[in-house]
Amino acid sequence: MREEEFFVELREAIIAGDVQRAKECAAKIVEEGIDPLKAIEEAVQPAARIVGEKFERLEIFLVDLIMAADAMKAATEILTSVIKAKRPLKPAGKVVIATVQGDVHDIGKNIVAALLVASGFEVYDLGVDVPALKIIEKAEEVGADVIALSALMTSTMRGQRDVIDMLKAMGIRDKYIVVVGGGATTAEWAREIGADGWAETAPEGVNLIRRLVEEKKGEKT
């Protein structure tokens, strides 16, 4: 089997959300001595992009997205276990994501989290109704690049501002990119509370996070 054929198979397995097939294919790539970094760049990352695009057009749905993200994660783990011996592969960025305190709605947040995983981000999903301090503590613990905050209800939006205000009070606001989203939120609201960005839809949110992380990394270099 030629290198390209392995990559095609891995891409297809990820897009189909077939975790077992993706694992087997990644293991074969390692066994055959194919460059795992090349496999990530030419099979895993394009598959992730295709999955994101398909979801944006709603040709696939949330469960397909979650399965594809699982397949991508499983394959990447096998491939990076080999790379790690030579040089570590950094994730696209680390994101702590949560629905803010008082709000128990999670579907939008779950879509963003699945798309982020599929895009190569390391995602720490804290769930719903999460207090501001818990979100910040997790971001500090894992060295997050991004804090992503969801709120569906008008009455719970304030929880997003509480996180930003607490970051400011702790003197660590500039350490993190803070993005907000959810049914009740707007660009105007994001500006009002001092967030770094807002997106209306999950795919736009992932693009926003990718752009802001790249910009921040660019500033550092």
Place this chain on the structure above:
Amino acid sequence: MKITMTEIVERALTGKPCSEREFDIKLSKRARELAKEYGVSSDPANPVPKDFGLANSVFKAGFQLFCELGAYCTSTNRIISFSEEEVRYALKYTPAEVWFGEGIDKKALIPRKPEDKRPPWCFLGAGGAPVSSEQILSILVENYAKIPQANSITTPALTRVRGVRISPGTPLEILGAIEAVRIAREAMRRAGRPGLPIMNLVATATTDSSLIAALNSEYGARPSDGVLVGILAELKTNFALLNKAFYAKSLGFRVAGELGPVYGGYAGGAEGTAIVTVAEHLMGLMVYQADWYLAFPVHAIYTANSSRELLWVRNVSAQAISLNTNLLSLYLSYIAAGPMTEMALYEIAAQISSVVVSGVSIEAVGVAKARYEDRMTPVEPKFAAEVAHASTRLNLQDVNELVRRLLPKYEDKLKNPPLGKKFQEICDIETGRVSREYLELLTKVKKELSDLGLPVE
């Protein structure tokens, strides 16, 4: 015998343990499988199907899905299960009418059927959309109550109280919830309709504690009002929601199972979302012991429900419920565009006309996705009510043709819809009087609708 709320809580505490992820994935897969098994297939070219066999299949699939999966309690990570017999029994003995309101505005909500000539129940107002001040809430509700077709009012949600932004679970939320009821009641009194029911008690209250506080009759809430208890997407609940249902029912309030399955989410595509819409009606019946139902299947990307896929979901699930049950179902319209835009009026016309002819009643309107503060006026719900009444003269085939001709007028703008103007830019802030410009736009669109076969008075 009827299952009691105590029994529901007991099942939530002792039901089969299951991880939330496992439940989500099982639901997605079963909805997809059941769509195939029952031959449920969407037809985007015909957003208003006239195939009662299809509607019955959607009902059977939704019934099977709910009986197989039950409802998930996120507070206990357990499943609240029901047997088929229990669900059939509850369906058989569900009341065929529920009375709302007081005095001359007291009226029975009754079930409708597809192509029913009786006007739908018109639950009019803001659909819980946010307003920035008590003053705007007051003038909006007064003008909603002046709409002659209004059978009940859907109030806006306050984002601030006394100028301070509301935070959930705090006394600010309790104060906001109480103020919203008090102000709305007073506004309806000014409009000369003090008995008109509020059916979305209390849009400002998110937490169970705030809702319970605001239901105190001291502040104006009455058992003849409606209380919305949400179903979490998909087929989920928690103890805070059960607290709301239990308390509201114990005081005699008319409790609604509020369901908004997400097209593109765990429900999957159009077929799965229609099936889950039926299943969540049944969850409302069984878990919340609901007296009525508020459905708003919604698009994961557009967060509105006027796209052709969502129109199909709304109409086929409405037909499924109205043909197979006596459940008192109202469908809420979330439109993408803002006030004083042609697009908003086209979206309202497409959604309201089709769902009314499909056999349910309406809540109108969540304008600009009910997302933006103050982007609503009394014009949109009044127009929706006029469309609703006029639509009773149409049959399913007529309304399908109408919708097919309306969709090209707005569907390419759903991703980036025009947001129009705010209430205070369109209406007199003291009286609510609407600008001439908006009224002229309304006249123009009504003329177009008349030319398309829907004469709106």
